Structures are given as structure tokens and as C-alpha cells.
Amino acid sequence: MTLESGLPEVVSDDENLARFLFSGRFYKAARVLSAAFMPNPNDHETSISRKDAEPAEELWRLAPAAAPGRSLHGAAVFKARVAREARLEVVADEPPPRHAVIRGWFWDEADPDLQRARQKEAAQVIASGSEFIPFPMSVSDLHFT
Amino acid sequence: MSRPVSIIGGCVVGGFAALGVYAHVGSAVSHTANAASKAACAVWQSAVSSEALYGTQVTALSDLRALALECAEANWDGYGAAAIDELAVRNAEDVLFALPPGIPMPDLAPEPNGGVSLEWFRSRNQMFSISVNRGLRLAYAWLDGSDRGHAVARFDQRVIPAGILEGIKRIILDDSGVRAA
Numbered sequence: 001m002t003l004e005s006g007l008p009e010v011v012s013d014d015e016n017l018a019r020f021l022f023s024g025r026f027y028k029a030a031r032v033l034s035a036a037f038m039p040n041p042n043d044h045e046t047s048i049s050r051k052d053a054e055p056a057e058e059l060w061r062l063a064p065a066a067a068p069g070r071s072l073h074g075a076a077v078f079k080a081r082v083a084r085e086a087r088l089e090v091v092a093d094e095p096p097p098r099h100a101v102i103r104g105w106f107w108d109e110a111d112p113d114l115q116r117a118r119q120k121e122a123a124q125v126i127a128s129g130s131e132f133i134p135f136p137m138s139v140s141d142l143h144f145t
Numbered sequence: 146m147s148r149p150v151s152i153i154g155g156c157v158v159g160g161f162a163a164l165g166v167y168a169h170v171g172s173a174v175s176h177t178a179n180a181a182s183k184a185a186c187a188v189w190q191s192a193v194s195s196e197a198l199y200g201t202q203v204t205a206l207s208d209l210r211a212l213a214l215e216c217a218e219a220n221w222d223g224y225g226a227a228a229i230d231e232l233a234v235r236n237a238e239d240v241l242f243a244l245p246p247g248i249p250m251p252d253l254a255p256e257p258n259g260g261v262s263l264e265w266f267r268s269r270n271q272m273f274s275i276s277v278n279r280g281l282r283l284a285y286a287w288l289d290g291s292d293r294g295h296a297v298a299r300f301d302q303r304v305i306p307a308g309i310l311e312g313i314k315r316i317i318l319d320d321s322g323v324r325a326a
Contacts, residue, residue: 022223035254067223117284117295
């Protein structure tokens with residue numbers, strides 16, 4: 001089954017995902033910091049976009065839908081399998097086209113500190129498997145393993 | 146609900162020890178209190194600006210203040226993040242001040258819940274992070290090759306908890322105890 005974007009409904013392990021970075025505080029040099037992947041406190045999810053084999057320009061075209069009016073610094077790109085290795089779920093969430101979310105973050109309102117510690121560990125796993133792509137470098141120049 | 150960071154004549158945060166009490170101003174203060182706060186703020190800035198006293202901590206504290214300003218309003222990340230929390234910034238200051246000599250300053254980052262992240266990085270698979278928030282329990286996590294984990298430790302605002310300090314050292318020092326490049 002395919003979505004309106006033409007992508008399959010199920011996000012495969014080998015799919016490249018992009019977390020658009022609208023703050024310069026989420027990366028240092030070519031490294032993405034784990035804070036970039038921490039979940040939103042309202043919906044408990046991390047918003048991402050599915051990066052197919054299309055030219056890099058297509059990736060950047062998706063950014064305004066993620067955060068209208070924001071200036072884009074770049075994107076953290078990683079395989080879906082990396083997030084799953086952190087025991088998180090990656091699910092399609094259209095519209096907008098190609099939008100997906102990371103969910104399944106540990107949540108325990110009774111112990112928010114432990115909650116953050118566990119989330120941090122998962123975010124580190126994603127950060128370690130991510131490449132920072134500064135806007136507007138070509139995504140196709142990178143090879144993900 | 147997060148409270149925006151106080152900004153008094155360019156002094157954004159003041160958090161540690163007695164000066165911190167005066168360097169912060171709430172929404173309703175007297176003229177006298179305001180003047181005292183400004184004076185304390187000036188003293189604090191002067192002290193913090195002294196390289197002889199605090200060395201590389203000055204740069205980190207300055208970066209923390211800049212971060213607090215940049216993220217003082219909600220949605221600073223474009224995804225609906227909470228405004229950076231003043232108490233979290235003060236606590237992060239205290240953590241930076243408490244780091245013993247020989248421990249490099251971490252990379253600082255805001256977190257979507259209004260907290261502050263302190264991260265030490267050695268390689269792609271070796272990092273240590275502390276999540277500092279309103280309370281004095283520090284959430285931390287590490288990734289060290291195939292080993293990874295998380296924990297929470299209480300911070301007394303003076304001494305870095307032993308588990309955290311050992312964890313940082315494990316990441317940033319090589320086997321001979323020398324700081325990794």
C-alpha cells in the first residue's frame with residue numbers, strides 16, 4: 001500500500017530519514033548533538049521526513065512544510081534502522097508528504113528525570129548514526145552504512 | 146510552565162551561590178531590589194569575566210547565556226519546543242562551575258522541554274550527556290562503543306556526582322588517563 005506521496009506506508013529499515021535542523025544549537029562542526037532528536041514534550045514524538053533517492057534539492061524543498069518561515073541550518077540524516085536499534089518506532093505520518101515521526105519514547109510523568117535519562121540514551125544512539133548535512137550540500141554525496 | 150530567562154541590562158543569568166539570588170529579578174520587585182540586582186549582576190559578570198578565576202568556564206558560561214537568549218521564547222526549534230527554563234539554565238551554570246580542573250567544557254544545547262543538554266564527545270560511538278532541568282536530579286546517559294546506559298543522580302550544586310564524573314572521564318580520557326584529542 002502506498003501513501004499520497006507515492007512512498008510505501010511502512011518505513012523500511014534502509015530508508016534515509018531527515019531531521020531538519022532549524023537551530024544552530026543542534027550541531028557542532030559536522031556532528032549532530034543528541035539534543036536534536038529529543039521528543040517534543042507535547043506530542044511525545046520527533047518529527048522527521050523520509051528521504052528517498054531523489055536529488056538533494058528535493059529534501060530541502062520539504063523543509064518549509066516542517067517549520068514554515070524558519071531558516072534552515074541543515075539536516076541530520078540517518079537510517080530508520082538506527083532509530084529502531086534504539087527501541088523506537090518509525091512510522092509514516094502524512095500529510096505533509098513524506099512526513100514521518102519517531103515515537104515510542106519512554107514516558108513516565110511520575111519520574112521525569114528518569115524519563116529524560118532514558119530518552120537521552122536513545123537520542124545518543126540516533127546521533128551516533130547520523131550525518132549532518134549543512135544546507136545546501138548535496139545529500140547524494142554521502143554514503144550511509 | 147517555563148519562565149522566560151530574566152534579562153537585566155545584558156546580564157541574562159546569574160545562578161550560583163549568593164550572587165545568583167540578587168542577580169535574578171522576578172516580575173514584581175522594588176526599585177531598591179532592582180538596583181541591588183543590577184549591582185550583583187555587575188559583580189557576577191566581572192567575576193565570571195576573569196580568566197584567571199575561571200579559565201575556560203568563561204567561554205562555556207558565555208555560550209550558555211547566549212543559548213538562553215536564543216531560546217527564550219517557545220518554538221525556538223520550529224517544532225514547538227518550550228522556552229528555555231531559567232532554573233535549568235541556573236542549574237547548568239552550577240554544573241559547569243562544579244566541573245573539576247582537567248575536565249573539558251561540554252557542548253551545550255537546548256532541549257525541547259526547556260532543559261539544557263551538556264555533551265562530551267570523543268568519537269561517533271563515545272559520548273556522555275547530562276540533561277539539566279529545573280530540579281537537582283541530573284539525568285545522564287552514555288554511549289561507549291557497544292556499552293550504553295542511563296541513570297539519574299542528585300546534584301548538591303557544588304560537587305559533580307561521582308557516577309557522572311567517572312562517566313565523563315571514561316569517555317574523554319584514554320586508557321593512560323590522558324585527555325583524548
